[in-house]
Each structure stands twice: as structure tokens, then as C-alpha cells.
Amino acid sequence: MxxxxxxxxxxxxxxxxxxxxxxxxxxxxxxxxxxxxxxxxxxxxxxxxxxxxxxxxxxxxxxxxxxxxxxxxxxxxxxxxxxxxxxxxxxxxxxxxxxxxxxxxxxxxxxxxxxxxxxxxxxxxxxxxxxxxxxxxxxxxxxxxxxxxxxxxxxxxxxxxxxxxxxxxASAVKPRVPIESYAMYEKYDTQKVASGVLQYDTELRSWWDSIGLSDMPSYTAQTAQFYSNIYFPEVAKTLLSQGFKFSDEI
The missing domain is CATH 3.40.109.10 (NADH Oxidase)
Incomplete structure (x- = not known):
């Protein structure tokens, strides 16, 4: 390599x-x-x-x-x-x-x-x-x-x-979702993505535990924590105030 x-x-x-x-x-x-x-x-x-x-x-x-x-x-x-x-x-x-x-x-x-x-x-x-x-x-x-x-x-x-x-x-390299659910050949595979989520949820939980950070959330828990709400609510308003606007919207 x-x-x-x-x-x-x-x-x-x-x-x-x-x-x-x-x-x-x-x-x-x-x-x-x-x-x-x-x-x-x-x-x-x-x-x-x-x-x-x-x-x-x-x-x-x-x-x-x-x-x-x-x-x-x-x-x-x-x-x-x-x-x-x-x-x-x-x-x-x-x-x-x-x-x-x-x-x-x-x-x-x-x-x-x-x-x-x-x-x-x-x-x-x-x-x-x-x-x-x-x-x-x-x-x-x-x-x-x-x-x-x-x-x-x-x-x-x-x-x-x-x-x-x-x-x-110490700092460690954090694992990622399975490569086959990330890099998909020829077409997007929804099933691979979904199964990869479940596999990664387990793997990340084990990784956190292995480095002594058992209080850290799993992948699904952390994703849900952020993506269940608009966690940076000022972005749209400040984009507009800076001159950015979707004038091409239907």
C-alpha cells in the first residue's frame, strides 16, 4: 500500500x-x-x-x-x-x-x-x-x-x-458502514443500505465499548438524535439575508 x-x-x-x-x-x-x-x-x-x-x-x-x-x-x-x-x-x-x-x-x-x-x-x-x-x-x-x-x-x-x-x-480510526452498502455497482441498492445500517449499528456499538466509551450512542441512536429535528434552524434565514434565494423553485 x-x-x-x-x-x-x-x-x-x-x-x-x-x-x-x-x-x-x-x-x-x-x-x-x-x-x-x-x-x-x-x-x-x-x-x-x-x-x-x-x-x-x-x-x-x-x-x-x-x-x-x-x-x-x-x-x-x-x-x-x-x-x-x-x-x-x-x-x-x-x-x-x-x-x-x-x-x-x-x-x-x-x-x-x-x-x-x-x-x-x-x-x-x-x-x-x-x-x-x-x-x-x-x-x-x-x-x-x-x-x-x-x-x-x-x-x-x-x-x-x-x-x-x-x-x-490515543485516537482510533472509527469504522464505517460495510463497503458493499456504500459503494454500489451499476445501481442503488436500498436493501444493501438497510442491512448495512443494522450491521454497522452493532459494529459501532462494539467499537465504542472497546475504547471505553460505552456512553456514546449507537449509529441509529445518534442519527435519530440529530435528524429527527432541524438542528441548525438559522441556516435558511441567514442564507436569505446573505443574498441566497431559491428563485428557481417551482
């Missing part, structure tokens, strides 16, 4: 950091790797806001629900859906930018944000740093918008911590 595959197959979220600084040269490389990720039509409708100020990082941790892995990170990178850049390009071309007011615009921005954060984390982990994706910033999008001074036609989609891993605290 080559080094790249080994890294990807052993990816895990790191929530404990030493407090040491991420080297500036390393951070520059990480950001460049994220920038090189593909975007739809090469629109480059993603921007990164890099936070190193400790007081601001603690504020982001509060916004995200008081997450300690955010508060103790050396760097927090917010991945921003950015049609403000497209708007500048459209003005130069003498046309009006409307993509942010469509369902496709939201999908494109979200997809590209996910691609960017994956590239960023892969780069950071290749240099020995730990990361965790943080979607909790959408619990209070207005606070993030104000903190980062985001203009109209931009939105804080998600973020990532970066820090030096505290190796004294």
Missing part, C-alpha cells in the same frame, strides 16, 4: 492538541493545496478565512456549541461559499450574477466547500498535523458572518481545526 492510501484509510478526527504552533510555511502549503482543489466551471467560488488569533478561535468554539477541540486548536479555517468573487467577475463582464439565487448555486457552493476542506485536511495530515471538520459553526451563522465580516453573496459553510496532535491521548 502506498503512503497516500495509507494516510487516507487511516484518517481520523483529532480532538486533542498540544498547543504548539503550526509552522507558517506548513500552513501556507496547506492553504495552497486547498486552493488547488477543483471547483465547478473553475468559478473558484470558495474562499478561506484563516483564524490564528486565540481569542477569535475561542469565540468560534463558543459559536460552534462550546467545542473544546476548536478552542484548543492552533488554527481554525472557515470554508466560505463565495459568490462575491463571481459577482466581481460578472460586473467586469457587464452582466448580472444570479447563480447565488438558485438551488444549483447552493449545491455547487456546498459541494466545492466539501472538496476544499478535504484537500486542506489531507494536506495538513500529510505534514503530521491533526484536523477535525466543524459543521457546528452553522449553529449561529450570523455570529460567524459578523466575526469574519463576510459580505453579501458569501456564507460560512463549515470549518476545520488544524493543530499539533497530542500523541499521549
Amino acid at each position: 502506498n503512503q497516500t492510501l495509507e494516510q487516507l484509510l487511516n484518517r481520523r478526527s483529532i480532538r486533542n492538541f498540544t498547543g504548539e504552533s503550526v509552522k507558517e510555511d506548513d500552513l501556507t502549503l496547506i492553504l495552497k493545496a486547498a486552493q488547488q482543489a477543483p471547483t465547478s466551471i473553475n468559478g473558484q467560488q470558495i474562499s478561506l478565512v484563516v483564524t490564528r488569533d486565540k481569542a477569535k478561535i475561542k469565540k468560534i468554539a463558543e459559536i460552534a456549541g462550546g467545542q473544546p477541540q476548536v478552542a484548543t486548536a492552533d488554527v481554525f479555517v472557515t470554508v466560505v461559499i463565495d459568490y462575491n468573487r463571481a459577482d466581481a467577475a460578472m460586473k467586469h463582464a457587464g452582466q448580472e450574477m444570479v447563480i447565488s439565487k438558485s438551488a444549483e448555486g447552493i449545491v455547487v457552493g456546498s459541494v466545492d466547500a466539501g472538496i476544499a476542506v478535504n484537500a486542506l485536511q489531507t494536506a495538513a495530515e500529510s505534514l503530521g498535523y491533526g484536523t477535525t471538520v466543524i459543521g457546528g459553526i452553522r449553529a449561529n451563522p450570523n455570529a460567524m458572518i459578523e466575526l469574519l465580516e463576510l459580505p453579501e453573496n458569501t456564507y460560512p459553510a463549515l470549518g476545520s481545526t488544524i493543530g499539533v496532535i497530542d500523541t499521549k491521548i
Whole structure:
């Protein structure tokens, strides 16, 4: 197995950091790797806001629900859906930018944000740093918008911590649903997905118990805990206030 595959197959979220600084040269490389990720039509409708100020990082941790892995990170990178850049390009071309007011615009921005954060984390982990994706910033999008001074036609989609891993605290690779219920050949198989859910529910329960976290919920219990309600209720309202609207809805 080559080094790249080994890294990807052993990816895990790191929530404990030493407090040491991420080297500036390393951070520059990480950001460049994220920038090189593909975007739809090469629109480059993603921007990164890099936070190193400790007081601001603690504020982001509060916004995200008081997450300690955010508060103790050396760097927090917010991945921003950015049609403000497209708007500048459209003005130069003498046309009006409307993509942010469509369902496709939201999908494109979200997809590209996910691609960017994956590239960023892969780069950071290749240099020995730990990361965790943080979607909790959408619990209070207005606070993030104000903190980062985001203009109209931009939105804080998600973020990532970066820090030096505290190796004294063990971390393990969390199992996933069975591969045959995840990667399906030729057509979607509802039965495989359903049976995979039940198998994974048992496997994850055993995994939690094996690392001494018996109080953690099973897969089905955790999914039900979040997906039985709209757990970030401010997203739609703040999207509208930032200039995003489904004007193409039927």
C-alpha cells in the first residue's frame, strides 16, 4: 500500500492538541493545496478565512456549541461559499450574477466547500498535523458572518481545526458502514443500505465499548438524535439575508 492510501484509510478526527504552533510555511502549503482543489466551471467560488488569533478561535468554539477541540486548536479555517468573487467577475463582464439565487448555486457552493476542506485536511495530515471538520459553526451563522465580516453573496459553510496532535491521548480510526452498502455497482441498492445500517449499528456499538466509551450512542441512536429535528434552524434565514434565494423553485 502506498503512503497516500495509507494516510487516507487511516484518517481520523483529532480532538486533542498540544498547543504548539503550526509552522507558517506548513500552513501556507496547506492553504495552497486547498486552493488547488477543483471547483465547478473553475468559478473558484470558495474562499478561506484563516483564524490564528486565540481569542477569535475561542469565540468560534463558543459559536460552534462550546467545542473544546476548536478552542484548543492552533488554527481554525472557515470554508466560505463565495459568490462575491463571481459577482466581481460578472460586473467586469457587464452582466448580472444570479447563480447565488438558485438551488444549483447552493449545491455547487456546498459541494466545492466539501472538496476544499478535504484537500486542506489531507494536506495538513500529510505534514503530521491533526484536523477535525466543524459543521457546528452553522449553529449561529450570523455570529460567524459578523466575526469574519463576510459580505453579501458569501456564507460560512463549515470549518476545520488544524493543530499539533497530542500523541499521549490515543485516537482510533472509527469504522464505517460495510463497503458493499456504500459503494454500489451499476445501481442503488436500498436493501444493501438497510442491512448495512443494522450491521454497522452493532459494529459501532462494539467499537465504542472497546475504547471505553460505552456512553456514546449507537449509529441509529445518534442519527435519530440529530435528524429527527432541524438542528441548525438559522441556516435558511441567514442564507436569505446573505443574498441566497431559491428563485428557481417551482
